Amino acid sequence: MKIQAINGFKDILPENVLLWQHIEKKAREVFQRFGLREIRIPILEKTELFVRSIGEATDVVEKEMYTFPEAGLTMRPEATAGIMRAFIEHGLHVQQPIQRLYAIGPMFRHERPQKGRQRQFHQLDTEIIGSVDPQIDAELISMGQMLLDELGITTSLEINSIGCSQCRPPYRQKLVSFLESRHDDLCEDCKRRTYTNPLRVLDCKKSTCREIAKDAPSLLEEVCDNCKGHFNQVQASLDRMGITYTLNRFMVRGLDYYTQTTFEFLTDDLGAQSAVGAGGRYDGLIEQLGGPALPGIGFAMGMERLALLLEQQNNRPHMDSEMDLFLAALGPQSMDYCETLVHKLRKKGIRAAMDYSGRSLKAQMKQANRFKASFTLIIGDNELLEQTGIIRNMSTQEQQPIGLDTNTDQLSNVLAEIVR
Incomplete structure (x- = not known):
């Protein structure tokens, strides 16, 4: 009997590696124009790192992590938490007030394999740490857009603000009250999320929950004056750079550490997996992990999805001779x-x-x-x-x-x- 690859863990064959190398090379070129430096972090981290950063009530922590319970270790499901751990551990903020970092590598989540998403998947991850300026938000978004443009990949950009620790709790109460009034119509996951992570209900993919979410109170309309001013400046910067976007008041992102600006690069060419890249601010995360009270913002893009889009949108580049x-x-x-x-x-x-x-x-x-x-x-x-x-x-x-x-x-x- 032949031994085959584990479901959700795919080989990348030589003819496809050339395409991946092209994406990685272009990403490094673009990231370095913006002053980002590469960091390489371990695949295995302490489970507590992801529980404290991503959030105990998130789908990632509850259902999707590859964890070794007896050892208290987990294979990284995303890169931001590990980069923040390295940032704190090595005191990178002492070397330079604003750190611009990127990482490229595999991540691991135990979920149903589908087009553009495997259980071992690969990401380009970027982080800018140490600045609260809304122009930095716009700059990071523009970097993602520039990479997609130079790869020849067509996407749409959606942005939102999900507020801060001051304005989100009152909104959360209002949202819970609304969801309780529609409780019987929610899917089983969203019934549970109503009390553990109500914002995630707004991002449910079930058609019944999506219809309910349309009538939910808008977080964007409930954010405090500070968050509103910040988001207005982000939009003004994007407008000055000529970057097209739409507002999506239902975008909440799946990880607890996000605050204020969130954004997604979307496509209609990958079925249910519409997000090519996504990210946002995480101003309280570093302090939450035991580091200094420094703000940050970042995004990740899926390598598998970028490669698929280059194929599907007929923009596969001419490869050099081998x-x-x-x-x-x-x-x-x-x-x-x-x-x-x-x-x-x-x-x-x-x-x-x-x-x-x-x-x-x-x-x-x-x-x-x-x-x-x-x-x-x-x-x-x-x-x-x-x-x-x-x-x-x-x-x-x-x-x-x-x-x-x-x-x-x-x-x-x-x-x-x-x-x-």
């Missing part, structure tokens, strides 16, 4: 010669490959095509004696003679110039 040069050796002497040559080319930074099985030229040219080589150098024993090989441009099929010599150093220099 090999710069393939060496087709025809005969034992030419094979020895090419073995030395291919090694020297690789030392010069050239992506080079050859076949050692002594197959026909036709078979080796097929292999060169499988490698997606830009050029092929053809050398047989006779060509070696006459010190003249043939180099073929694999895209135009044009070929020309090239001089060989016993010392392969000079030839490797010439070839490096041709294929670069």
